[in-house]
Amino acid sequence: xxxxxxxxxxxxxxxxxxxxxxxxxxxxxxxxxxxxxxxxxxxxxxxxxxxxxxxxxxxxxxxxxxxxxxxxxxxxxxxxxxxxxxxxxxxxxxxxxxxxxxxxxxxxxxxxxxxxxxxxxxxxxxxxxxxxxxxxxxxxxxxxxxxxxxxxxxxxxxxxxxxxxxxxxxxxxxxxxxxxxxxxxxxxxxxxxxxxxxxxxxxxxxxxxxxxxxxxxxxxxxxxxxxxxxxxxxxxxxxxxxxxxxxxxxxxxxxxxxxxxxxxxxxxxxxxxxxxxxxxxxxxxxxxxxxxxxxxxxxxxxxxxxxxxxxxxxxxxxxxxxxxxxxxxxxxxxxxxxxxxxxxxxxxxxxxxxxxxxxxxxxxxxxxxxxxxxxxxxxxxxx
Amino acid sequence: xxxxxxxxxxxxxxxxxxxxxxxxxxxxxxxxxxxxxxxxxxxxxxxxxxxxxxxxxxxxxxxxxxxxxxxxxxxxxxxxxxxxxxxxxxxxxxxxxxxxxxxxxxxxxxxxxxxxxxxxxxxxxxxxxxxxxxxxxxxxxxxxxxxxxxxxxxxxxxxxxxx
Numbered sequence: 050x051x052x053x054x055x056x057x058x059x060x061x062x063x064x065x066x067x068x069x070x071x072x073x074x075x076x077x078x079x080x081x082x083x084x085x086x087x088x089x090x091x092x093x094x095x096x097x098x099x100x101x102x103x104x105x106x107x108x109x110x111x112x113x114x115x116x117x118x119x120x121x122x123x124x125x126x127x128x129x130x131x132x133x134x135x136x137x138x139x140x141x142x143x144x145x146x147x148x149x150x151x152x153x154x155x156x157x158x159x160x161x162x163x164x165x166x167x168x169x170x171x172x173x174x175x176x177x178x179x180x181x182x183x184x185x186x187x188x189x190x191x192x193x194x195x196x197x198x199x200x201x202x203x204x205x206x207x208x209x210x211x212x213x214x215x216x217x218x219x220x221x222x223x224x225x226x227x228x229x230x231x232x233x234x235x236x237x238x239x240x241x242x243x244x245x246x247x248x249x250x251x252x253x254x255x256x257x258x259x260x261x262x263x264x265x266x267x268x269x270x271x272x273x274x275x276x277x278x279x280x281x282x283x284x285x286x287x288x289x290x291x292x293x294x295x296x297x298x299x300x301x302x303x304x305x306x307x308x309x310x311x312x313x314x315x316x317x318x319x320x321x322x323x324x325x326x327x328x329x330x331x332x333x334x335x336x337x338x339x340x341x342x343x344x345x346x347x348x349x350x351x352x353x354x355x356x357x358x359x360x361x362x363x364x365x366x367x368x369x370x371x372x373x374x375x376x377x378x379x380x381x382x383x384x385x386x387x388x389x390x391x392x393x394x395x396x397x398x399x400x401x402x403x404x405x406x407x408x409x410x411x412x413x414x415x416x417x418x419x420x421x422x423x424x425x426x427x428x429x430x431x432x
Numbered sequence: 433x434x435x436x437x438x439x440x441x442x443x444x445x446x447x448x449x450x451x452x453x454x455x456x457x458x459x460x461x462x463x464x465x466x467x468x469x470x471x472x473x474x475x476x477x478x479x480x481x482x483x484x485x486x487x488x489x490x491x492x493x494x495x496x497x498x499x500x501x502x503x504x505x506x507x508x509x510x511x512x513x514x515x516x517x518x519x520x521x522x523x524x525x526x527x528x529x530x531x532x533x534x535x536x537x538x539x540x541x542x543x544x545x546x547x548x549x550x551x552x553x554x555x556x557x558x559x560x561x562x563x564x565x566x567x568x569x570x571x572x573x574x575x576x577x578x579x580x581x582x583x584x585x586x587x588x589x590x591x592x593x594x595x
Contacts, residue, residue: 293511
């Protein structure tokens with residue numbers, strides 16, 4: 050849809066002088082240091098251009114000067130809301146390049162951590178989306194529960210945000226005593242809370258008005274732009290790398306893939322993307338319960354950690370499902386202890402590129418809701 | 433389709449396109465001038481149907497070597513993968529843009545241009561992606577020298593204290 054068509058469809062014919070407006074980089078609703086250059090016609094967006102790079106640290110250049118294990122803390126800092134998932138996928142990429150097998154117990158611990166982190170990240174996304182649309186209260190609820198997950202991480206590895214927990218060939222610490230019990234207690238506590246969020250925010254009349262039918266992303270556009278994760282599933286495409294391109298031990302668990310159904314409006318609107326996240330938390334709880342029940346009792350988590358990490362010459366592209374979508378690592382190895390080239394394909398970078406396509410033709414206040422539904426993290430967009 | 437079949441199909445449709453085929457890595461090197469036609473074919477042919485571009489990576493084969501770009505394609509319909517590589521000489525590096533075929537390539541090509549200085553012919557808006565517009569050089573090239581000054585501000589190179 051062209052700009053003028055979109056405007057006419059949504060608001061009829063409007064004629065006013067165009068104005069260029071800068072939003073960000075220091076703006077609370079841009080989820081970090083994102084600058085949006087907006088051309089508005091009255092209050093309607095006729096063109097939008099995201100400017101990124103304010104948080105650029107040249108992660109990829111750093112990696113060329115670090116050994117493979119030294120890169121892990123840097124992946125923490127790329128997507129700081131989903132550090133465990135970043136560790137996990139990076140480590141799996143290097144292990145695949147090396148052809149390394151890890152003990153069963155390690156695989157289970159990694160999946161438990163990755164799914165806990167997915168819930169924590171979605172809690173942040175759900176709360177922040179509420180905040181973007183004017184609901185101040187929900188984020189205090191989601192933060193309260195996210196805190197309990199961070200406590201579990203702190204109990205396991207000492208860190209609350211940037212863990213460096215998943216190592217090549219293993220994990221840094223074995224699970225502490227009674228972890229399974231504490232994690233199960235958390236899940237029992239958490240499951241009824243999802244109902245609470247739904248009553249508080251999901252089915253709130255104001256929230257629905259602000260997000261349903263807003264920023265509709267058609268399925269073919271989503272695929273062509275390479276959108277992934279909840280943004281793609283919100284458009285009604287049944288696609289999750291944990292099931293469609295299984296890695297680690299995800300093929301052993303039973304879980305559903307929630308997709309957007311257009312329950313409140315059109316398939317692929319902001320509300321659908323939001324609700325996919327809420328339902329994904331339920332699915333993560335399912336995976337966690339299965340993983341905690343089947344966790345092998347014995348096994349040294351340090352047993353398979355190699356003394357020297359020197360992958361053979363070659364290149365690999367490995368991808369996995371991070372809370373924001375498809376996180377991929379393209380690694381070229383020249384046989385030395387440092388990567389020759391390491392590229393991180395970050396899901397938020399690709400999901401943000403679709404933003405100007407779906408935000409055009411909407412009002413200024415709506416783009417905040419659309420941006421909130423994309424759930425971007427500037428740390429991994431700018432890298 | 434498996435990798436050898438895809439390669440066979442490409443070679444049948446474009447007899448001179450494939451420069452080399454690496455079976456172990458599952459990647460095919462295609463001549464730069466044929467890339468646009470091959471890309472359109474890979475996307476639209478019902479047998480290959482590569483509708484998703486997973487990743488686009490620029491790389492540098494060393495100060496004397498070539499620059500290149502690796503395209504990781506995926507077909508959501510057939511669930512098969514293909515890695516295509518395009519290489520281009522260092523002093524006059526140009527690759528045809530595929531941003532109109534896969535929109536994913538739009539920002540990724542800008543990023544590769546930013547970091548490696550490869551020009552993508554036919555890109556709708558080829559500007560720097562992550563670095564400031566007035567940045568000099570392309571940092572991920574292997575022969576990149578860290579500048580002494582940026583806008584008159586000295587760039588610290590002394591690593592004492594943190595290494």
